[in-house]
Amino acid sequence: MSSSYNMVAHMHIFAAFTPPERLLMGPGPSNVAPSVLKSMANPLVGHLDPVFVKMMDEIKTMLRGAFLTKNDMTFPVSGTGSAGMEFCFVNLIEPGDEVIVGVNGVFGTRMAEVATRCGAIVTKVEAPWGQIIEAQQIADALKKVTRPKLVAIVHAETSTGALTPVPEISKLVHDAGAMLLLDAVTSLGGCPVLLDEWNVDAVYSGTQKCLSCPPGLAPVSLSSRAMEVARTRKNKVQSWYLDVNLLASYWGEERVYHHTAPITMNYALHEALRLVAEEGLEVRWKRHEQASRALKAGLEVMGLKIASQEGHQLWQLNAVAIPEGVDEANVRKRMLTDFNIEIGAGLGPLKGKIWRIGLMGETARIPNVKTVLSALGQILNDAGRKTDTDGALQAVQ
Amino acid sequence: MSSSYNMVAHMHIFAAFTPPERLLMGPGPSNVAPSVLKSMANPLVGHLDPVFVKMMDEIKTMLRGAFLTKNDMTFPVSGTGSAGMEFCFVNLIEPGDEVIVGVNGVFGTRMAEVATRCGAIVTKVEAPWGQIIEAQQIADALKKVTRPKLVAIVHAETSTGALTPVPEISKLVHDAGAMLLLDAVTSLGGCPVLLDEWNVDAVYSGTQKCLSCPPGLAPVSLSSRAMEVARTRKNKVQSWYLDVNLLASYWGEERVYHHTAPITMNYALHEALRLVAEEGLEVRWKRHEQASRALKAGLEVMGLKIASQEGHQLWQLNAVAIPEGVDEANVRKRMLTDFNIEIGAGLGPLKGKIWRIGLMGETARIPNVKTVLSALGQILNDAGRKTDTDGALQAVQ
Numbered sequence: 001m002s003s004s005y006n007m008v009a010h011m012h013i014f015a016a017f018t019p020p021e022r023l024l025m026g027p028g029p030s031n032v033a034p035s036v037l038k039s040m041a042n043p044l045v046g047h048l049d050p051v052f053v054k055m056m057d058e059i060k061t062m063l064r065g066a067f068l069t070k071n072d073m074t075f076p077v078s079g080t081g082s083a084g085m086e087f088c089f090v091n092l093i094e095p096g097d098e099v100i101v102g103v104n105g106v107f108g109t110r111m112a113e114v115a116t117r118c119g120a121i122v123t124k125v126e127a128p129w130g131q132i133i134e135a136q137q138i139a140d141a142l143k144k145v146t147r148p149k150l151v152a153i154v155h156a157e158t159s160t161g162a163l164t165p166v167p168e169i170s171k172l173v174h175d176a177g178a179m180l181l182l183d184a185v186t187s188l189g190g191c192p193v194l195l196d197e198w199n200v201d202a203v204y205s206g207t208q209k210c211l212s213c214p215p216g217l218a219p220v221s222l223s224s225r226a227m228e229v230a231r232t233r234k235n236k237v238q239s240w241y242l243d244v245n246l247l248a249s250y251w252g253e254e255r256v257y258h259h260t261a262p263i264t265m266n267y268a269l270h271e272a273l274r275l276v277a278e279e280g281l282e283v284r285w286k287r288h289e290q291a292s293r294a295l296k297a298g299l300e301v302m303g304l305k306i307a308s309q310e311g312h313q314l315w316q317l318n319a320v321a322i323p324e325g326v327d328e329a330n331v332r333k334r335m336l337t338d339f340n341i342e343i344g345a346g347l348g349p350l351k352g353k354i355w356r357i358g359l360m361g362e363t364a365r366i367p368n369v370k371t372v373l374s375a376l377g378q379i380l381n382d383a384g385r386k387t388d389t390d391g392a393l394q395a396v397q
Numbered sequence: 398m399s400s401s402y403n404m405v406a407h408m409h410i411f412a413a414f415t416p417p418e419r420l421l422m423g424p425g426p427s428n429v430a431p432s433v434l435k436s437m438a439n440p441l442v443g444h445l446d447p448v449f450v451k452m453m454d455e456i457k458t459m460l461r462g463a464f465l466t467k468n469d470m471t472f473p474v475s476g477t478g479s480a481g482m483e484f485c486f487v488n489l490i491e492p493g494d495e496v497i498v499g500v501n502g503v504f505g506t507r508m509a510e511v512a513t514r515c516g517a518i519v520t521k522v523e524a525p526w527g528q529i530i531e532a533q534q535i536a537d538a539l540k541k542v543t544r545p546k547l548v549a550i551v552h553a554e555t556s557t558g559a560l561t562p563v564p565e566i567s568k569l570v571h572d573a574g575a576m577l578l579l580d581a582v583t584s585l586g587g588c589p590v591l592l593d594e595w596n597v598d599a600v601y602s603g604t605q606k607c608l609s610c611p612p613g614l615a616p617v618s619l620s621s622r623a624m625e626v627a628r629t630r631k632n633k634v635q636s637w638y639l640d641v642n643l644l645a646s647y648w649g650e651e652r653v654y655h656h657t658a659p660i661t662m663n664y665a666l667h668e669a670l671r672l673v674a675e676e677g678l679e680v681r682w683k684r685h686e687q688a689s690r691a692l693k694a695g696l697e698v699m700g701l702k703i704a705s706q707e708g709h710q711l712w713q714l715n716a717v718a719i720p721e722g723v724d725e726a727n728v729r730k731r732m733l734t735d736f737n738i739e740i741g742a743g744l745g746p747l748k749g750k751i752w753r754i755g756l757m758g759e760t761a762r763i764p765n766v767k768t769v770l771s772a773l774g775q776i777l778n779d780a781g782r783k784t785d786t787d788g789a790l791q792a793v794q
Contacts, residue, residue: 011677065407238635
């Protein structure tokens with residue numbers, strides 16, 4: 001074997017990566033609390049170590065608390081939010097199943113795509129981006145579809161800033177005998193997500209939004225009904241990595257090795273959930289609401305409007321309509337390079353039409369609202385638009 | 398909405414998790430260098446931030462160096478090693494494709510399962526656990542199968558400690574017009590993995606073995622031929638999350654948002670690869686070889702044998718045959734609780750028959766070899782087996 005060594009080229013040695021301190025006010029990731037960052041510098045233990053296994057149980061307990069559910073099968077999937085989405089569909093859907101998907105932004109579009117790749121017959125219920133999915137639309141679709149197995153909606157659409165109410169839709173779905181799947185990527189931890197009260201059968205979220213943990217895990221929860229569906233499938237789950245029947249043995253009592261859990265990411269999630277618990281869910285929701293109100297008050301003084309549907313606007317993701325004649329990409333670029341603030345661009349049909357200002361988790365605080373308003377005001381002024389930045393800052397309570 | 402708040406139960410607040418300092422000498426994760434741990438405490442940036450995008454490119458360059466390949470599509474999948482396995486199969490296989498899988502341990506077994514879930518017609522080439530897959534076996538299988546599209550083998554079987562040589566198998570596979578898929582989870586960084594020289598079409602690895610980075614990412618590489626196969630599929634890739642055609646747009650020039658990359662895990666991988674580059678691949682392989690030789694010399698004095706096939710034993714994972722009459726689970730338990738050393742149990746048919754002593758990445762050092770021999774000797778002595786621990790330690794060079 002040693003003769004092979006001669007052909008080995010030297011690997012290029014790059015400098016160590018030292019990221020700048022950004023204020024993360026885009027669509028996520030959000031800023032992470034110091035204790036969460038510090039937790040990841042802890043030494044590793046094995047994925048079957050009794051101390052790690054105990055911590056896994058604590059994560060499950062805290063996730064149940066955050067989701068307000070008693071679902072046993074509540075745990076973090078070892079991937080990002082989109083892996084959580086795929087987890088829900090691959091386990092609950094078999095080829096030929098009829099699925100209704102609410103499509104009013106990027107993530108509804110993605111759900112329809114993922115469901116199709118699972119062999120589902122997908123009926124899309126569409127609303128303009130920025131609007132919510134109305135219960136009546138779901139009612140109409142349920143009448144049209146022969147045997148609806150699953151209805152999937154996005155609770156908080158990160159791409160548009162719209163929050164679709166769940167309870168009425170849930171009732172319709174269950175009256176029709178179907179299951180309800182909820183995308184709670186951006187809602188969990190930032191506004192009420194009441195899994196059991198709303199009778200949600202399957203939910204997925206991400207860690208990097210209102211939980212303020214780095215991206216890399218997808219908290220999910222399946223009701224006992226959903227678990228029954230997964231357990232009694234005719235066909236094997238098409239993904240081995242995401243098969244809940246196998247994952248249940250690792251995250252359950254038996255602790256059968258499935259895959260090597262991302263140890264450090266679980267350290268971070270444990271600490272992030274601890275912070276949520278210490279703050280309290282209601283207090284945390286209130287903090288998001290107040291930060292968003294403050295931002296909107298300031299934006300209004302500056303003559304800027306929220307683009308998403310009145311009465312259904314997210315606190316944690318504020319879609320700001322870009323005024324005519326503004327070079328929106330340049331504004332974002334200056335925010336980042338001159339002020340170290342990240343804000344998000346619009347996607348799809350909203351590209352060039354909105355900025356997305358995130359107020360998620362740790363970031364959802366009044367001083368950050370003032371910082372972003374001040375920077376935005378200065379950049380707009382520099383671009384020749386008279387902007388009352390001082391007035392905006394005064395409007396922030 | 399505020400009325401809902403009343404029903405909210407308080408989340409249980411657990412104590413902060415403070416892991417013990419383990420010496421990780423099991424099948425992975427391995428111990429992580431201080432600078433890698435520290436890198437994860439760095440503040441987050443966004444997944445589309447220009448500074449992050451530049452770091453992604455550096456990771457790709459360093460991974461190409463580690464894999465010894467020029468393959469453009471070389472990057473870390475946002476999941477653990479098993480997600481990397483699934484990535485390779487879902488992209489290269491369509492229903493009805495004929496696949497040959499070498500099965501001589503847990504991971505070959507898993508590959509056959511994953512391929513089946515992709516709709517492949519799988520032919521298993523089997524060897525007893527602990528033995529390698531012989532080139533002649535592959536030659537025989539290639540003759541039997543009508544149109545073999547892909548042959549998959551595990552380079553370093555973590556479950557058994559056997560290292561299957563690749564070059565001869567690769568020649569047979571390509572002469573038959575098929576592609577070669579390699580599991581390099583445990584080999585990458587610990588012994589030669591010469592992707593281009595061996596003409597490997599698809600490979601996946603993990604970060605938590607000989608790269609000594611926490612688990613959470615799966616380095617993969619696809620040859621231009623494999624990319625062509627993925628691009629010209631008849632059916633869409635069944636996994637949206639792992640679809641290389643979509644991932645290529647995020648990890649390539651265009652930087653189109655696909656999913657939120659696990660930012661912090663990429664910090665860690667960047668730093669871990671930097672350390673590999675600084676040490677140099679040959680020096681690192683040599684270090685693994687020396688640590689394994691030292692361990693074997695010590696074990697021999699203690700009357701313990703390596704269970705895997707002579708001449709094909711891994712340096713980084715040493716399968717130690719458990720002597721008659723030893724309570725193997727109790728030995729592992731005492732190693733962990735009394736000495737803070739993790740060693741691995743046997744899996745499947747090797748359960749209760751071997752311990753797996755890992756010497757991976759940072760862990761593959763002579764002082765650790767002495768520590769594990771000393772602890773093992775003491776525990777065996779306590780159990781009434783006369784063991785020459787001093788002699789074993791003297792045998793370690």
